[in-house]
Amino acid sequence: MENQHTLKVSTPSDREIVLTRVFNAPRHLVFEAFTTPELLKRWLLGPPGWEMVVCEVASKVGDPYRYEWRHADGRKLGMHGVCREFAPPGRIVNTELMDGYPSESVVTTVLVEQGGKTTLTTTAHYASREVRDAMIKSGMERGVAASYDRLAALLAPGSAAGTSQAGA
Amino acid sequence: MTSSERLNLTFAALADPTRRAILARLASGQASVNELARPFAMSQPAISKHLKVLERAGLISHTRNRQQRPRRMEAKRLAEATVWLERYRRIWEGNFQRLDALLEELKAKQKRQKHSRR
Numbered sequence: 001m002e003n004q005h006t007l008k009v010s011t012p013s014d015r016e017i018v019l020t021r022v023f024n025a026p027r028h029l030v031f032e033a034f035t036t037p038e039l040l041k042r043w044l045l046g047p048p049g050w051e052m053v054v055c056e057v058a059s060k061v062g063d064p065y066r067y068e069w070r071h072a073d074g075r076k077l078g079m080h081g082v083c084r085e086f087a088p089p090g091r092i093v094n095t096e097l098m099d100g101y102p103s104e105s106v107v108t109t110v111l112v113e114q115g116g117k118t119t120l121t122t123t124a125h126y127a128s129r130e131v132r133d134a135m136i137k138s139g140m141e142r143g144v145a146a147s148y149d150r151l152a153a154l155l156a157p158g159s160a161a162g163t164s165q166a167g168a
Numbered sequence: 169m170t171s172s173e174r175l176n177l178t179f180a181a182l183a184d185p186t187r188r189a190i191l192a193r194l195a196s197g198q199a200s201v202n203e204l205a206r207p208f209a210m211s212q213p214a215i216s217k218h219l220k221v222l223e224r225a226g227l228i229s230h231t232r233n234r235q236q237r238p239r240r241m242e243a244k245r246l247a248e249a250t251v252w253l254e255r256y257r258r259i260w261e262g263n264f265q266r267l268d269a270l271l272e273e274l275k276a277k278q279k280r281q282k283h284s285r286r
Contacts, residue, residue, distance in 0.1 A: 043267040
């Protein structure tokens with residue numbers, strides 16, 4: 001049953017990453033969870049140990065937005081951008097720039113509802129190969145990889161934590 | 169070449185459907201250029217071009233000991249790309265599992281509000 005909700009990641013081109021995920025909720029609620037600071041702070045956290053400390057959202061075309069995270073060990077991570085399209089409850093297009101990186105990507109979020117379930121498709125389009133390069137580097141060299149591995153261990157099939165999370 | 173440059177080559181090579189089909193064919197055993205070209209409506213030079221991209225990305229290799237130089241798949245490079253994508257997938261899956269729980273809460277709240285309005 002959980003399988004149909006599994007996140008799919010694909011790379012249709014060398015500048016894009018596409019995420020697809022089904023949620024068991026109508027899309028106006030998913031849209032709300034993507035655009036309301038109090039709600040975003042509860043799920044957009046990444047690996048364990050990170051907390052979202054700044055969450056300024058965009059609510060119309062041209063608005064800037066800014067997110068910042070802080071880890072228990074003092075590390076910080078931030079990103080910001082500008083809203084290019086804002087069409088509740090089905091579509092958002094934002095530019096996205098991670099702090100410390102030279103060039104931005106464009107992230108398109110599309111929500112499609114069918115039978116009370118919502119399919120989310122997020123397409124991140126990188127401005128250049130270099131930007132994607134930098135992003136991959138950050139994951140591997142900044143020690144974030146270690147955090148991901150901890151998370152991977154937690155979510156691995158068969159582990160107690162993985163089982164309970166999958167059933168949640 | 170750095171690991172990220174290598175990943176870049178790998179993902180660029182995998183972005184093309186013909187090249188993915190070639191890899192799928194090679195996953196079941198090595199094959200010559202002629203054998204690889206057969207299922208596609210493409211000239212042999214066109215296929216050779218694709219093979220060069222796959223080779224440069226380290227996804228396939230050829231043996232020199234025979235005239236036909238059959239190509240074979242290099243699983244290690246594909247595994248590196250998969251590991252990176254898998255890390256990315258897991259971090260987002262963590263986010264989305266939290267979102268699942270939150271959405272259940274929001275649905276319950278909406279239901280209660282509808283109920284109290286009646």
